[in-house]
Amino acid sequence: MANYKAGDIIRMTRIASGISQEELCFGICSVETLSRIENGRHNVKKETYERLMMKLERIPEKNYAICTSDDMELLEEKTLLENALVKYDYKKAELYLKILKEKVSDFIVNEQYIRNTEALLDFYNHRINAEECVRRLEDALRLTAPGYDKFIDKIYPFTEQELRILMRLANSYARIDEFEKSISIYQMILRCLDEGYMIGKNVKTFQIVVMRNYANTLALLDKFKETIDLLKEIYDLSLKYNYGSMIPIILDDMAWTEMQIDKLENCYLNIEDIKNKKRQAYYIAAARNDNNIKKIIKETFEESFKEKITLF
């Protein structure tokens, strides 16, 4: 989760929407005041912030996470649901989602969360196809960002939840072979994250996840050299930000991509390096007790090379 800078949110939203300072502040505050707010030289009062954000057609509350006295339990349930999703335990995730739906209040951010998670779980549990998933994710996103596609080539201060939905949307567009749209959304997300208006340790790990999904899409388009370059960047970032659970995944992705390059060039000189990379991925996953990842790496190694991955 992230914190946000008030001035940045206002300024970035205003600029992306093509509104001048005079237009925005009319009836709310002076232009000088708005300028100082946008540049971080003035503490914006809650009421002023709300009025400015409502004029910009954005969430007026000064916190984006679900949090009212009724919703504190919701936040706990949400954490359990997120943990289940990360572990691919979709059955458990559905149980938590059911509980959330019963307790959810009418705060728009809650509604958006429910809709987007439902779409994802319905897709992973084979109740809807990829096209329907795209439609439902778009619906969820448009609850708070109705004109999100106007900002595809720009920088816009989406909330963390909106960015997560956008990432899922990009993944879903790739599934229905709309690669151009998928890539433009990934690039937009990465531009927004680079802008630095969101603060928090998890922002970097989220960026790494987006980059990995982007790399997967490039691989689907057989753009293997670009994929390798991006994977190397992700590897370095994962090390830098101590995102250990991503490292065996990226090493395995790199091994797979190098194999595809070898196949295309009909050249198999790198086979020992590729095997070593996969072994390295396997033992790092083992060191972290990441048993699902370890199993996948072992199975693909033994299938590809017809030998055991373990040394004893």
Place this chain on the structure above:
Amino acid sequence: MEPNTLGVVLFYYRRKYRITQGELCQGICSIATLSRIEMGFKEVDSLMSEGLLGRFGKEVTRFEIILNDKDYYLWEKRNEIEASIETENYEKAFQFIKNYRKITKEEHNLHLQFCLLSHAKIELALHNDKNDICRMLIRGLDLSKPYFKINNETNYLFNQMEIEIILMLIHLEYKGWEKYEKEELLLSVFKNVSKMYSENQKENIGIRILLALLEIEQKDENNSKIIKYSDKALDFISQSRGIQSIADIRFLKAKAMEEHYRKKKSWKKYRVCCMEECLMAYYVFDLLHRKREKEEVCRFCEDKLEWQITKQEISSE
């Protein structure tokens, strides 16, 4: 209903974990102030929010707050201090701490506590007098835990800053605390961490507490406890995202297993376990470019396990 982040959250977790206002706010603010925060009549800065929320092991960023600019400015200054310590720019760090202290002189004690902890970290890095550092840390701990007595403590609610101070004091072998007192304190804090802390904070703080326990047991060569705490730490790590301490723990476990099982009938089986632990440690040390530790693993395997980690078995260097 209007969202009101901190007050609502504190009240919720206090009720959930059955903690009184006095226990939560002790040393940070008065009960009257906490009441006003909980009822939404008082806003506090992000450091005090961290101080209070941190005693439940929850993070401020979890609630996606829009920071006011003074608060954000101080948050940036704290990051600046931490970054310069991390990059060993100690002269710069001292200057930043001095400036931060000037700006926050009239603010609540947590700002001073932050300065004292940061100052102690630098003194430790410069290998300065341990007793002076301990005095600085005790002064820091007193600011938010004025009634803390290691052998008579009942309130084990500590936030991240307080736990960091305690871990540093233990690492420095602070003479005011006996070994068994340190172990009991760490285990009690660890119990709260396991019960209440968020996943991120468990990874952060939980593992460091276990490493401190491992350090204590290593000094006593208590191999069965080393294996037990290593397994606990590895379990924690598997629920987190990190990788930093894994190799050290795996290698420590291998060494303790070798000491513990070598003279027993089951040694043949445990020798293979040791080899696996060493291989995992080796690969992670390699990943983190820790050459000296890699070589230590190799030497241990050759000397104690009569086994060579050959070039074929490792990634290219």
